[in-house]
Amino acid sequence: MTTAEDQTHAPYRRGERLTCTLEELVERARSLAAGGNRFVLGITGAPGAGKSTAALAIVKALGDQAALVGMDAFHLANGVLAGHGSLDRKGAPDTFDSWGYAHLLWRLKSNREPVVYAPVFDRSLEESIGCAVPVGCDVPLVITEGNYLLLDAEGWREGREVIDQVWYLDTGNDERQRRLIRRHEAFGKPAAEAEAWALGSDQRNADIVESTLERADLIINLTGIHRPQPSA
Incomplete structure (x- = not known):
């Protein structure tokens, strides 16, 4: 198994597996931010894999050198979902505006505007808020995280074309499902409903995401979640 110490500055093959800590992952991202041009890094994995935790830790550690834009x-x-009859499948690939996401990624990668204002998903509202994340043209690293960054389907493919690297967080199902149940409960679902959602809709989406694993640039097993210190 490759370690982060071996691979931080070395080239790697697409689909290579890497075991590292969150701190080591931050250092990998820091090297991407120092490349001199706008770099778009994708972090993907099944629901509950730890994408948001990793992405937020990197952005916090890198300060004004990185910005986070979520697929959610x-x-x-x-x-709209209720009108389509798909509200109970919220989170499936067809319940997103994949073309809108691809267009935002293109704007961020091309870096032709002084500021791009990205939307954010508010879990407490279960709705998105527009123009909530300003990304200035002087930010060298844009991180985007979400389930379907590697999906081979219309809109998603176009988004993948402008992401420079995609890292896949590979987390065991038992731990992943426990995290999902806790998350659903934290946002107000009763215990039985939280478990049903995590093992039902979330797991169906996880199966789709896991089928894309081999398309990742790196497949990462995070060992121990410790919070890196922010840059001075």
Whole structure:
């Protein structure tokens, strides 16, 4: 098994597996931010894999050298999903505006505008809020995280084309499902409903995401979640 110490500055093959700590992952991202040009890094994995935790830790540690733009901000609104009859499948690939997400990524990668204002998904509302994340043209590293960054389907493919690297967080199902149940409970679902959602809709989406694993640039097993210190 490759370690982060072996691979931090070395080239790697697409689909290579890496075991590292969160701190070591931050250092990998820091080297991408120092490349001199706008770099778009994708972090993906099944629901509950730790994508948000990793992405937020990197952005916090890198300060004004990185910005976070989430795929979840392109959830279709609940009213739209209800009209489509797909509200109970919220989180499936077809319940997102994949083309809108791809277009935002293109704007961020091309870096032709002084500021790009990205939307954010508010879990407490279960809705997106537009123009909530300003990304200035002087930010060298843009991190985007979400389930379907590697999906081979219309809209998703176009988004993948402008992401420079995609890292896949590979987390065991038992731990992943426990995290999902705790998350659903934290946002107000009763215990039985939280478990049903995690083992039902979330797991169906996880199966789709896991089928894309071999398309990742790196497949990462995070060992121990410790919070890196922010840059001075």
